Amino acid sequence: MTTLHGEIPGAHGHEHHDGSYLERKGGMVSTIIDWATTIDHKKIGVMYLVAVLTMFFIGGVAAMLIRYELFEPVRIQATGDNVGQISGTALANLFGQKDISVAKADNIYNRVMTLHGAVMVFMFIVPGIPASLGNFLLPLMLGAKDVAFPRLNLASWYVYVFGSIFGILAIVMGGVDTGWTFYTPYSSSHADPGHWRVVFMILAAFILGFSSIFTGLNFIVTVHKLRAPGLGWFDLPLFVWAIYSTSIIQVLATPVIGITLLLLVFERLFHVGIFDPALGGDPVLFQHFFWFYSHPVVYVMILPGMGIISETIAVHSRKQIFGYKAIAFSSISIAAISFLVWGHHLFVSEGELVATIFSALTFLVAIPTAVKVFNWIGTLYKGSIQINTPMLYTLFFLFTFSIGGLTGLPLGALATDLHLHDSYFVVAHFHYVMMGGTVIAFLAGIHHWWPKIFGRMYNERWAMIACVLVFIGFNTTFFTQFFLGTRGMPRRYASYPDQYQLLHQISSIGAAILLIGFLLHLAVFIGSLFAGKKAPANPWGGLTFEWEADSPPTTHNFHHEPLATHGPYAFDDVVPPHCDPKDYPIADPLPAGSKRH
Amino acid sequence: MNLIPTTLADGFWHWLWFNEKAKSSAGVATIGDELFMYIFWLSVVWFVFLMGLTFYFVVKYRRKPGQKLVRSPAHHTPLEIAWTVVPTLFLVYIFFKGFWGYADALVAPANAELINLKAQKWAWRMTYPNGAESPLSTRFTYTDAQGNQLTSAQDAPIFVVPAGKPVQLRMSSMDVIHSFWVPDFRAKFDIFPNRYTAYWFQADEVGDHPIYCAEYCGDLHSEMYAILRVLPEAEYRSTIDGWAIPWDQGPVPVGKVLYKTKGCAACHTVDGTPNTGPTWSHIWGEEHEFEGGGKAVVDANYIRESILVPAAKIRKGFPNQMVSFQGQLNDRELDALIAYIESLGANPPAPGTGHSETGAETEPAGSN
Incomplete structure (x- = not known):
């Protein structure tokens, strides 16, 4: 989008010829104070990026421990030298606990499994993309200097950290074994009776909800109020549409989980009978409350990922998005329908009428999702496709996310779900959506905007190698789990009968490959920060506003207030800012009088 | 179709x-x-x-340097x-x-056999239409690379059901939410405390099918197995009839059934051969010596204490292995077991009681 230099009245007086937002202001202490008190959305975005990736690391370590334990089932020696001895308790051995009972060994697994789920969901994937990349990019893409409420933005980061500290505290105190879903009456009356750590974990999720609400509210107002002159709703980059839809869900759904979790705390501490039948409550009520939030939140997790893919696929194939409005409206309709499908988590626990209605509504949400995939593939048609790390991740996203979507079908259909519910098939399905969808898209986005955020290029060759390792590792880990599920392996099991061992072992080997891929990515990122080539302002030839800013952007984002003069994906007609027309040849001009699509 | x-x-x-x-x-x-x-x-x-x-x-559309973009809709x-x-x-x-x-x-067919199923942390219990419960249990067995035999950690009960006839389960939980899943039957349903849910199937072939708990329920969730054994209908009937408790026939026949269904038979024989625990044959009135000294004569109080507080008196030569049955047996059942042991013969024989009942039938298959 071209800026019209000096043509905006009064712009001259406000012009800041300031430096990069990353520029250090003084020594170590004053730099830390500067970051800790910043209201710059870019710094807050980077702080969020560091925080959520730290949580991803903690959750990832837990995932590795899970796969380590599941390499062998827990068993008792019946013959040989050590009759009666337990074997296969890899985690207990790792933590130095010898000669313990099977119950105790399984309990360690249950705690690690809960840790993985709770950290990944509440602390990584829900805030993940919106709070980090969203925070950094939303004002830039709108041509704004910051979000609508910069102080609220900083507050949300501190609330996030505060909530996470509660979670970490619960873990340090010994962890909880409720599962991340906190199902009652196990969580309210049975798990660690009288112990505060369960309350702390629940409070962590409660507090983190406020951080979500703050961010969502901020983004909604920002999109409505801070668009640059000329930037209409249908000129918005699709990433903005996705973040906007996400924010609406966050603001509407999060209060419900907040209330639910408080009720759970009341029941635990004061034995108010809400969910535990022994106290006169209803355990299924909790599941309804919980999923009324947690299903819409699945779309909080995936919509921003879809937004990233819409950007990367357009920029790296230099093609206008096929069916822009279809993608924009499908984001909104997914956000709306997402509130109507929570009951599909209760197919095997609720009445027949409810199950039938929710099954039908679940298929309804599949349609806008499928439409998005068709649009992305349609975008590739007659494009100019460059394979680099963001694009490779984008293509892998199409692969893994399609599998995630298609394997949702037998879970949405009632007859097949009665078998697959709570099995490894579900585990594989949601990892294909959450990890194969959101995490893969996040990685595409991080690579795509890395030069913009940090002003350095990363090593393309090594990043692509890491990307391929992640892809192979991911599919090895999780595709096997589909077969585990259909063949009868229940989820959340610390041990298993013999016939599942081979598939579990293949899955664990896949996890090791995945780990190597992620570590390689980490090395590439660190290498880039310390020794990366300086990034140009627009390394990929993007047309949205953020590519007009410097890399890294200046404190106030733009040297001049930007003005929208073309659509976000008008590659055919516009030479990207800061780019040489020789490198980015545009299409032949349309014959006079012909209509532009 | x-x-x-x-x-x-x-x-x-x-x-x-x-x-x-x-x-x-x-x-x-x-x-x-x-x-x-x-x-x-x-x-x-x-x-x-x-x-x-x-x-x-x-x-096909990979980027070629210098090539102009091509318009498309x-x-x-x-x-x-x-x-x-x-x-x-x-x-x-x-x-x-x-x-x-x-x-x-x-919707289960109208002619379905109705069986009650109770789930609790971390076990299953089926109660048949005649009030009987299964005394059978097993463990999954494995062989490791060194050829050692390994087993799963908990005994899994074996439930029998009839072949070729629909079976409906009326399920409820004693504590938290569980879920009844038989992968071979391709269906599961959750089990709640204070509420009944239903499940039905019809197995036409004889065979064993594992039951798993599919809803996370705490420490031993992954050990909450059971086996569903499909038997020909006639064999199913005679099996559960054999487990039925004949309350109307007096204490001795009741004790004889409890001996099999409550797990006593796993360690105690009634034919005089010692097992993990002492035999019950001809011990009534016998003087027993204990580990750590002391002795006592076997009578009703001694047996009652040995069932409820097994560790109080450990008979010489036997390990302290038995778990307490406090809460598992009511007074009527305790009386029946005492009567059954008394009926197995005294030592020295009481005059005029030429008891020949040994009760030794087929041992319940403790494993398979």
Whole structure:
């Protein structure tokens, strides 16, 4: 989008010829104070990026421990030298606990499994993309200097950290074994009776909800109020549409989980009978409350990922998005329908009428999702496709996310779900959506905007190698789990009968490959920060506003207030800012009088 | 109606996903497998088409330096309507087919055998129409690379059910939420405290099927196994009749059944041979010496204490292994067991009681 230099009245007086937002202001202490008190959305975005990736690391370590334990089932020696001895308790051995009972060994697994789920969901994937990349990019893409409420933005980061500290505290105190879903009456009356750590974990999720609400509210107002002159709703980059839809869900759904979790705390501490039948409550009520939030939140997790893919696929194939409005409206309709499908988590626990209605509504949400995939593939048609790390991740996203979507079908259909519910098939399905969808898209986005955020290029060759390792590792880990599920392996099991061992072992080997891929990515990122080539302002030839800013952007984002003069994906007609027309040849001009699509 | 050719729905492809055919002839199993294979092939066709197209585009339209961009439509309404409507039609069909199988799973046939199922952390209990419970249990066994035998950590009860007859379970939980899943029957349903839920199946072939708990329920969730053993109907009847407690026949026959159903038989014989625990044959009135000194004569109080507080007196030469049955047996049952042991003969023999009852029938199969 071209800026019209000096043509905006009064712009001259406000012009800041300031430096990069990353520029250090003084020594170590004053730099830390500067970051800790910043209201710059870019710094807050980077702080969020560091925080959520730290949580991803903690959750990832837990995932590795899970796969380590599941390499062998827990068993008792019946013959040989050590009759009666337990074997296969890899985690207990790792933590130095010898000669313990099977119950105790399984309990360690249950705690690690809960840790993985709770950290990944509440602390990584829900805030993940919106709070980090969203925070950094939303004002830039709108041509704004910051979000609508910069102080609220900083507050949300501190609330996030505060909530996470509660979670970490619960873990340090010994962890909880409720599962991340906190199902009652196990969580309210049975798990660690009288112990505060369960309350702390629940409070962590409660507090983190406020951080979500703050961010969502901020983004909604920002999109409505801070668009640059000329930037209409249908000129918005699709990433903005996705973040906007996400924010609406966050603001509407999060209060419900907040209330639910408080009720759970009341029941635990004061034995108010809400969910535990022994106290006169209803355990299924909790599941309804919980999923009324947690299903819409699945779309909080995936919509921003879809937004990233819409950007990367357009920029790296230099093609206008096929069916822009279809993608924009499908984001909104997914956000709306997402509130109507929570009951599909209760197919095997609720009445027949409810199950039938929710099954039908679940298929309804599949349609806008499928439409998005068709649009992305349609975008590739007659494009100019460059394979680099963001694009490779984008293509892998199409692969893994399609599998995630298609394997949702037998879970949405009632007859097949009665078998697959709570099995490894579900585990594989949601990892294909959450990890194969959101995490893969996040990685595409991080690579795509890395030069913009940090002003350095990363090593393309090594990043692509890491990307391929992640892809192979991911599919090895999780595709096997589909077969585990259909063949009868229940989820959340610390041990298993013999016939599942081979598939579990293949899955664990896949996890090791995945780990190597992620570590390689980490090395590439660190290498880039310390020794990366300086990034140009627009390394990929993007047309949205953020590519007009410097890399890294200046404190106030733009040297001049930007003005929208073309659509976000008008590659055919516009030479990207800061780019040489020789490198980015545009299409032949349309014959006079012909209509532009 | 076959949704897809048999070669695609059965054989290798079915094995790949399910290992074995569904062992229940209830609609949820037959329709479920059929629908799954249908969705699988539908997904394969879509997936291969979409990924093929993606790969083709990526190769054909790869960036060539200096090449001008080529214009193409930014949207195509008929195409977009088509790719919205066509998948919708498939989804409507899948929904109805899934609903059909589910509806079948909800309504058990009228002639179904009704069995009560209780779940608790971390065990299953079935109560048959005649009030009987199963005394059988087993463990999953494994052989490791060194040839050592290994087992699962907990005893799994073995429940018998009749073949060729629908069986309905009325399920409830004693504590938290559990879920009853027999993968071979392709269905599960949650079990709640203070509420009944139902489950039905019809197994036509004789065989064993594992039962798993599918709803996370705490420490030993993954050890909450049981075995469902399908028997010919006549054998099923005689088996549960054998486990029935004959309250109307006096304490001795009751004690004899409890001996088998409450697990006493696992350690105590009634034919005079010592096992993990002492035999019950001809111990009434016998003087026993204890580990750590002391002795006592076997009478009703001694037996009662040994059942409720086993560790109080450990007979010389036997390990301190028995768990307390406090809370597991009521007074009437304790009386019956005491009467049964008394009926097995005294030592020295009481004058005029030439008791020959040994009670030694087939040992309940403790493992398989």
